[in-house]
Amino acid sequence: MDNLGTIGTTEEQIELLDVATNFCRDKSPVDKVRGLIDDDLGYDPGIWKEIGELGWLAIAIPEAHDGVGLSMAEVVPIAEQMGRNLMSTPFGSTTLAAQALLAGGSEAQQAQWLPKIAAGTAATLALREENGDWDLSNIDVTGAVSGDTVTLSGKKQLVQWAASVDLIIASVKIDDMVRFALIERSALADGALRRETVIDETTRSYEVTLDGVTVSTDALFDADRTRETLEKIELAAGLIHAAEMTGGAQAVIDYTLEYLKTRKQFGKIIGSYQALKHPTVNNYVEYEKARTHLYSAAHSWGEQGRGEVAVLMAAAQAHSSYATAADRSIQFHGGFGFTHDCDAQLHRRKAIMGGALIGDAAYQRSKLANLLFD
Amino acid sequence: MAGKPSAAELKDYTEQADAWFKENTVRDPGFMLPLTFMEVSTDQQFDFLRDWQRKVYEAGYLGASWPKEYGGGGLHSDYQRAATRAMKKYDAPIMLNAIGNGWAGPLILDLGTEEQKQKYIKPMLSAEDIWCQGFSEPENGSDLGNAQLKAVKDGDDYVLNGSKIWTSLGDRAKYMILLARTDFDAPNKYAGLSFFLSPMKIDGITTSRIKKLTGEYGFVQTFFTDARISADCLFGGEGNGWSMAMKTLEYERGAKVKPVGGFFVKELDVMEIVELAKTSLRNGKPLLDDPVMRDKMTQYMIDIQALNLNNIRRRMPQLMQDRPMGLPLMNKLARTELIRELTEFSLAFQGTKAGYYVGDENAVDDGYWHRSYLNSFSATIGGGTSEIQRNIVGEHALGLPKTR
Numbered sequence: 121m122d123n124l125g126t127i128g129t130t131e132e133q134i135e136l137l138d139v140a141t142n143f144c145r146d147k148s149p150v151d152k153v154r155g156l157i158d159d160d161l162g163y164d165p166g167i168w169k170e171i172g173e174l175g176w177l178a179i180a181i182p183e184a185h186d187g188v189g190l191s192m193a194e195v196v197p198i199a200e201q202m203g204r205n206l207m208s209t210p211f212g213s214t215t216l217a218a219q220a221l222l223a224g225g226s227e228a229q230q231a232q233w234l235p236k237i238a239a240g241t242a243a244t245l246a247l248r249e250e251n252g253d254w255d256l257s258n259i260d261v262t263g264a265v266s267g268d269t270v271t272l273s274g275k276k277q278l279v280q281w282a283a284s285v286d287l288i289i290a291s292v293k294i295d296d297m298v299r300f301a302l303i304e305r306s307a308l309a310d311g312a313l314r315r316e317t318v319i320d321e322t323t324r325s326y327e328v329t330l331d332g333v334t335v336s337t338d339a340l341f342d343a344d345r346t347r348e349t350l351e352k353i354e355l356a357a358g359l360i361h362a363a364e365m366t367g368g369a370q371a372v373i374d375y376t377l378e379y380l381k382t383r384k385q386f387g388k389i390i391g392s393y394q395a396l397k398h399p400t401v402n403n404y405v406e407y408e409k410a411r412t413h414l415y416s417a418a419h420s421w422g423e424q425g426r427g428e429v430a431v432l433m434a435a436a437q438a439h440s441s442y443a444t445a446a447d448r449s450i451q452f453h454g455g456f457g458f459t460h461d462c463d464a465q466l467h468r469r470k471a472i473m474g475g476a477l478i479g480d481a482a483y484q485r486s487k488l489a490n491l492l493f494d
Numbered sequence: 495m496a497g498k499p500s501a502a503e504l505k506d507y508t509e510q511a512d513a514w515f516k517e518n519t520v521r522d523p524g525f526m527l528p529l530t531f532m533e534v535s536t537d538q539q540f541d542f543l544r545d546w547q548r549k550v551y552e553a554g555y556l557g558a559s560w561p562k563e564y565g566g567g568g569l570h571s572d573y574q575r576a577a578t579r580a581m582k583k584y585d586a587p588i589m590l591n592a593i594g595n596g597w598a599g600p601l602i603l604d605l606g607t608e609e610q611k612q613k614y615i616k617p618m619l620s621a622e623d624i625w626c627q628g629f630s631e632p633e634n635g636s637d638l639g640n641a642q643l644k645a646v647k648d649g650d651d652y653v654l655n656g657s658k659i660w661t662s663l664g665d666r667a668k669y670m671i672l673l674a675r676t677d678f679d680a681p682n683k684y685a686g687l688s689f690f691l692s693p694m695k696i697d698g699i700t701t702s703r704i705k706k707l708t709g710e711y712g713f714v715q716t717f718f719t720d721a722r723i724s725a726d727c728l729f730g731g732e733g734n735g736w737s738m739a740m741k742t743l744e745y746e747r748g749a750k751v752k753p754v755g756g757f758f759v760k761e762l763d764v765m766e767i768v769e770l771a772k773t774s775l776r777n778g779k780p781l782l783d784d785p786v787m788r789d790k791m792t793q794y795m796i797d798i799q800a801l802n803l804n805n806i807r808r809r810m811p812q813l814m815q816d817r818p819m820g821l822p823l824m825n826k827l828a829r830t831e832l833i834r835e836l837t838e839f840s841l842a843f844q845g846t847k848a849g850y851y852v853g854d855e856n857a858v859d860d861g862y863w864h865r866s867y868l869n870s871f872s873a874t875i876g877g878g879t880s881e882i883q884r885n886i887v888g889e890h891a892l893g894l895p896k897t898r
Contacts, residue, residue: 128808397894398885408824409796410800487791493791
């Protein structure tokens, strides 16, 4: 099979891994993560500012648009360490919006937005709808064109960080074709955002009512770029979520190990019991496979054929290993595992959210099968 | 020539090796060739593989980087690696004398006396002297350190009593690397063990063949009844048996002694299973149209690719910082369990044909898949069961407290 790639790293990637490992660990201790659960904004604006200053939002943006000119490969270690420390900010949604602009935006649209994003302006994608379908092209929100104005109608769901962004890139149907519209959040009516109650309490998610919102036809991506944009969004989202979930899997395994090494029952440290040790080893093996796939997907980013296969493998393995490790972490913590105070639930919930947003492991595998066997 | 070869030198050598293996490799001698040294069942198989190893050695492609004075080629190990690649490229048969070349040889080269090196190394390379291993005992499979075979010093001899099991090539071997107990009052079970290079063809040592779950032979149980061996056979000194045994395991990684070359086990080519799946039918439709089979096969592809890439990643310290021993320690567990699952899965492709076995004309691929599945347990059980491997990973990579 020639669509199976290999693994490798870049110097910049490893430097970023180093910096991000320390930054995320120092800035996102778990008591802070828990403090933000009850905070409206859901993240620390000071940290968001630092992330902008570190240039992390500029990494995969070309130098011509004030970016660093690297690729998603170098974003991977950052997203991984954020996931590992449950650090919540609009980093992922903003990175994905930039990738969408790079795939589908006109020169003018890119010039208008990419430098702002590179400098720290938050953005997000509005893709999901009432039908609950992971297929990005199955949408009902419409845009009616009249002259050079497009009037939108319908609702988007699970729009991450919508209250904190300047730019929302929404998929809409115009003349029965999927198109992408750039919507400035300031153009939304009062009350257009409803904060959703989502399983992952560390993120912020909104239903966005687009009824009556108008944008200029200049704010649409070219119809010819729709397919490319959809593909790029799926790939980039798969990679970022794989990174976050792989980091999360590592964290929840470490968290479980900590308990298995200190908790005593029947006079013994419980980690000495094979009933707990062996499944923990199995989960660790699955995590290491996920990390191998993650850095393989980063390495293969941009390679036709191999890139898609590698990302789907990484996303499937990350989701399944994260979900299982977190599930077992709840169980192995016994009674404490049943409480909100146990961090296992933070991870279990986050893994469900990751699957909901981009498609769970089985969905990733079904897409992968088409590439491998057909 | 002992130095690192230039690119041009290595290229010349590789071309020579390629040409030699292309010309001399026999892939189908008319009977089934064993995939591992543990599966040598018939005289025909044994004779063929012994001849093959001697031929490769005489051509200079085995032991090429072992010291010249003891029968090796004295070359830089890059040469041997090139020769081994040529063997793989032309799908050459395995090297028969696995315990000699992979275990005893490196130990003797590392710690043996001049006399031992002169005596043992060359005939081991040429497969004239076949070696076997006597570590496991019937009552002490996973708990090697508890070996009970008794070795009692009597004048210039040791007298051996007890039994060893799972001795591959035990009925053909001239020598055995033997773990025996010389001190039953030692402060701990490990300290009472000693290591011997024992002759096999002597009075008091008998073997009995073990019929495997596949219906074939390949292992023996070895019985020691007042067998006398010279005290010169003791290796590493009394009480050092455990550390000698552990050293033999280290040589597999090629750290201290240059690898002898060749391979003792042919890895199943997992892509063959994918091909079988792609060409199989269920209810008259392609098997991989069945959503359950399709999803399972996809998951296995993810696993296969992960393990292949793990082998690259384990040599990338920049991606191994948190638990450097994790990937090396889990490799045996993950790989052998995957092969067991995959070979079992391959039976599900076969419909009614899954009922046939080796020897029936209706069997798919002559029963290769059934045999592979049943044989896959040799790797999930031998060399430390998967359950022991999970203890090792849990304790040494994850820092969990010892079981027991």
